[in-house]
Amino acid sequence: MAEEPKNGDAVGSGVGGREADEEQVVNPWEVTAKDGGKIDYDKLIEKFGCQRLEEPLVRRVERLTGRPAHVFLRRGVFFAHRYLQDAFKVPLVIQLTDDEKCMWKNLTVEESKRLARENAKDIIACGFDITRTFIFSDFNYVGSAFYENMVKVAKCVTFNKVVGIFGFTNEDHIGKISFPPVQAVPSFPSSFPHLFSGKDNLRCLIPCAIDQDPYFRMTRDVAPRIGYQKPALIESSFFPALQGETGKMSASDPNSAIYVTDSSKDIKNKVNRYAFSGGQDSIENHRKYGANLEVDIPVKYLGFFLEDDVELDHIRKEYGAGRMLTGEVKKRLIEVLSELVERHQRARAAVTDEMVDAFMAVRPLPHMFS
Amino acid sequence: MGYTKDQLLARLKELQIDFVCYDHPAVLTVEAQAKYVGHLGGALSKNLLLKDKKHRYYVVSALANTNIDLKVLSQRLGLGKGGLRMAAEEALQEILQVPLGCVTPLALINDSARDVSLLLDQGFKSQQSCYFHPLTNEVTLSISASSLDKFLISIGRQPSYVDLEANPAVGKDNPPDLASLAPSGVPTLPDKVENAVTCIPTGNDGLTVKKPTKLAAISASSLDKFLISIGRQPSYVDLEANPAVGKDNPPDLASLAPSGVPTLPDKVENAVTCIPTGNDGLTVKKPTKLAGEAKSPAALQKEKLQKVQSSIDPLAEATNIEKLVKEIMDKTSTAFLNEVAEITKNLNDPQIVPSVSDVVKRRVSSDLEHMMMSLKNAAYTQGFQAGFQATLRSSLQSLSMQK
Secondary structure (H helix, E strand, C coil), X not given: CCCCCCCCCCCCCXXXXXXXXXXXXXXXXXXXXXHHCCCCHXXXXXXXXXXXXXXXXXXXXXXXXXXXXXXXXXXXXXXXXXXXXXXXXXCEEEEECHHHHHHHCCCCHHHXXXXXXXXXXXXXXXXXXXXXXXXXXXXXXXXXXXXXXXXXXXXXXXXXXXXXXXXXXXXXCHHHHCCHHHHHHHHCHHHXXXXXXXXXXXXXXXXEEHHHHHHHHHHHHHHHHHCCCCCEEEEECCCCECCECCCCCECCEHXXXXXXXXXXXXXXXXXXXXXXXXXXXXXXXXXXHCXXXXXXHHHHHHHHHCCCHHHHHHHHHHHHHCCCCHHHHHHHHXXXXXXXXXXXXXXXXXXXXXXHHHHHCCCCCCCCCC | CCCCHHHHHHHHHHCCCCCEEEECCCCCCHHHHHHXXXXXXXXXXXXXXXXXXXXXXXXXXXXXXXXXXXXXHHHHCCCCCCCEEECCHHHHHHHHCCCCCCCCHHHHHCHHHCCCEEEEEXXXXXXXXXXECCCCCCEEEEECHHHHHHHHHHCCCCCCEXXXXXXXXXXXXXXXXXXXXXXXXXXXXCCCCCCCCCCCCCCCCCCCCCCCCCCCCCCHHHHXXXXXXXXXXXXXXXXXXXXXXXXXXXCCCHHHCCCCCCCCHHHCCCCCCECCCCXXXXXXXXXXXXXXXXXXXXXXXXXXXXXXHCCCCXXXXXXXXXXXXXXXXXXXXXXXXXXXXXXXXXXXXXXXXXXXXXXXXXHHHHHHHHHHHHHHHHHHHHHHHHHHHHHHHHHHHHHHHHC
């Protein structure tokens, strides 16, 4: 998911400051498109050196797992951790970077830890399998084998390098500068001796948003030098804000996104009033020209959340041809989102502190590969 | 149904056994076989299916030029002179499930051959590769002796290599040296398996009986492990005891008599010295109610049976959310379909019915999976807590006892 972007105009603040204003900025702490336009993924892909998720790869995943690919993979849009866990029957390790939030968002340690636990509850509510999932927060877990790997990684990255990758400056505090190894070492099985002891050759797949790529490019560079396998990555594009691709999804603007804490009334309101429509300005024009699917947010959101391929195709076709109106599409989106959020809230209510403790307990997972 | 050549080869591949196959026209004799593969450097084998007077069967597999004297073999097996004959052709089909001219140790993969004894020529061990038929006369399989062993062990056999040409004296002071290789008939459950080999070669006659094939040497706890794996509770009893049985003393082993209905282990009560071996995976632990929803009795019963039958990991099976959801959906869907079918029998479009069911399945499955995962996580958490508390208590107790 896209990180909350800071004020994009700040050039001298050190974060992303080395990028010229004309270019788009994508790094773990800032995401801004060029000139208030859309994020150019082709440029990103070229710059980061990754590849699009093409058909052949999706087919291959289907062949290896023996089941249809998740909607997100199929639509070349996104990925789904849970799908990957279920389909490949592999353990999932989730890192909550509470230390990072403490440093970058200037929260107290207690507050960061508390928020991390709240995050954990939302994550658990998505339906992860406790017998195959280990969640940890940096403040709780960093130490022993994990820390040893952090030092190994740190030794391989010069100050110059880290400045080049992340754009740190002399004014940044040393906490920030020494943070990257923390996010790098979960790629290595030896960081989790209680899970993978003796299995040093395990390969790691990291699903993340594309703005996290710099951490893992660094990791992939360091890994062979310390005798470890490189992690593989599967990156997602950004989730558009409700007001459209050019808008910024931000925690300070509640109308830029649907929250999992929204009531169905909130959702209806937000979608109807703020979701950017690609429909024409009058019904006559709309019937004549059809909707612009490239910029239409409701249809894009349906692309993420509507599981039924057939229905989605139908909507795209009809709406694009002008036979379906924006109101109908929005209505369907409201239904889908309300259902999703309601289900999430119900599941969230069933997640207790004890359950979070159990997910976060340093315990073996004997059935993680079955 | 007997195994086919392809099934056999697939099994070998699964076991990562190296082998080579040579195709040729069907051959019934070693001489004919030699014409096609004799020049390739491997060792041809001659294979006999033999039968004794008690209708027990033996496969003797030897190098083509090993001399086999049936009379000698018969004595060494403890069958007296003339106790061994070539088996009838029908036996090939019935027991080994191979055609004429195709006797091969590999036929032991068939269950019908489970009581057949196997004698292997020790000469195979010094050969780089040995030739056997892989259940068909039209192919010769080239395989090393150690690979053959690997295969035999995988089907639960102990390979026994014997010097087939030896001719030791058999008499009062010299028991038949291969007697242990004769099939024992019904497998017995000894109460304590100590020394299963009833006769051990005395050493200086060049015999190399590696391991007895029928009464394997095995520890009692290993035997228990095996029995549990096939769904049995091992019951150890004092076979020599002779307690009074009467009005005040009911038969103490009555519970060990088969009851007809298959017993689920959690119902096995107290035989005199019955040892429950803690196979917790077979007890029903799962809560029987979803929050606000009851599972149908049919689903529960199926769950129980599933747990008893699976030998892999009962807990993993029972907590396989996808599987459970699929079962519930299938049941619901079938019931639903039947109902609707009844109603729409008179309507024109029979097509609606299956697709409605699909839609329902799709819609409900996802929610159901979610709910069940919630349940699973909650159950795990409760168990985890309980376990933690239990450990804490016992640690504190032992700590305070130390003081």
